[in-house]
Amino acid sequence: MTKYDFANLMLSEVKGACDEDTNVVLRKVTKNNNYELDALMFTRKGYNVSPVIYLDSFYNKFLYDNSTSDAVSGILTTYRASLDRKPDNVIFSNNYDEVKDKLLIKLVNYKKNKEQLKDMPYIPFLDMAIIFLLAFDMNDSGFSSTKVTNNYKELWDVSNKQMYKDAVKNSENYHVPFLFSIEEVIDRMIAGNHIPSVPVFRSIYDNKIINKTDDMTFRDFFLNQVDEARENRQFPLEMYILTNNININGATCILYPKLLEQVADRFETDLVLVPSSIHEFIILPYNDESEILNNIDELKKIVYDVNKDHVACCDVLSDNVYYYDRDSKEVTIM
DSSP, X not given: OOHHHHHHHHHHHHHHHSOTTEEEEEEEEEOGGGOEEEEEEEEETTOSOOOEEESHHHHHHHHHHOOHHHHHHHHHHHHHHHHHSOOOGGGGOSOHHHHGGGEEEEEEETGGGHHHHTTSOEEEETTEEEEEEEEEEEETTEEEEEEOOHHHHHHHTXXXXXXXXXXXXXXXXXXXXXXXXXHHHHHHHHHHTSOOOHHHHHHHHHHHHTTOOTXXXXXXXXXXXXXXXXXXXXXXXXXXXXXXXXXXXXXXXXXXXXXXHHHHHHHTSOEEEEEEETTEEEXXXXXXXXXXXXXXXXXXXXXXXXXXXXXXXXXXXXSOOEEEETTTTEEEEO
C-alpha cells in the first residue's frame, strides 16, 4: 500500500470511529526544510485546540506489521490522550509579557527554508537562520510548539532583538546543554544494538545528572561533563557531541551565551563544529596535525554524504563545517 493510499484509508477509518462532534481532515503539513508530512487534523466542539497527528510513524509501523487496525487504534489513542491534556491558554495571548517566558530559539537551514522564512521573524546566522518557537506542554521528554510568525510579532509589537534575548535565555533554562564523547555513544550502541537516538542520549544524561549537587549551576555541571568526556577519551581524534538534555533542537546550544568560549577554554584551542543535524553538533578541538581537520573539502564531503543518506530530510541543518576562533570568539564557515 502506498503512503497516499494509507493516508486516505486512515482518514476514512478514523473518521468513522469518531463521534459527530469531531471533524477529521487530511492535511499536508510543511515542516522544517520544506519537508511535507501527511497528518490528520482533529477539531471538536467545545475545544480551542486542534490536535495534529502525523502519519509517518504509523505508516512505517504498518510496513512492518501490515496491520491497519493497529494503526487506527494508535491514532485514536494519541488523539484521545491529547484531549485529556489541559490546553495552555497563555499561548493564544496577544500580550508579549504573557508569552515571553515560553519563547525558544531554533537553528534551521536558511536556503532550505527560504519560503517559510518570508512569513516569520528570524535572525540570519551564517548560512542558517535563528527562528522563534512558542512552546507549550513542556515536560522532561519534549514539548509542543508553534512557529512565531510575522503576525504574532506585529500583535506583540516586539523586536527580533528582544525576542532573541528572551528566547535564548529560556532555551538554556529549559533545555540545558549536554556534551559527551563519541565513545559513550558507541558504547551505548553496542550495548543496546541500536543507532543513536533520544533514548540513548537521555540515558547518558540521566546517568550523569545524579552527580549534580544542589549548589552547582547547570553551566558548571556542563563544564564538568566536558572535563569528564576528555578524561574518558579513547580515540586519537577527539570528537564530542553537543546537544541538550532532551536532544531536540540541540544544535541551538552553540548560541548559548559564552558556551563555545568556555568549551574552547577547556580544550585550550579553537573548535571545529560539524552539524550532525538540527538536534546536535559534533565538536572537534582543532589540531593542526590532524589530517582530516586540515582537509576541509573531505570533511565537507563526509557531512554532505551523511546528510544525504543517513539524516532525515527535515532534520538536516547544513552541509557546511564551521570554525570557532578562540581569540575572536566568532564562528565562521570553513
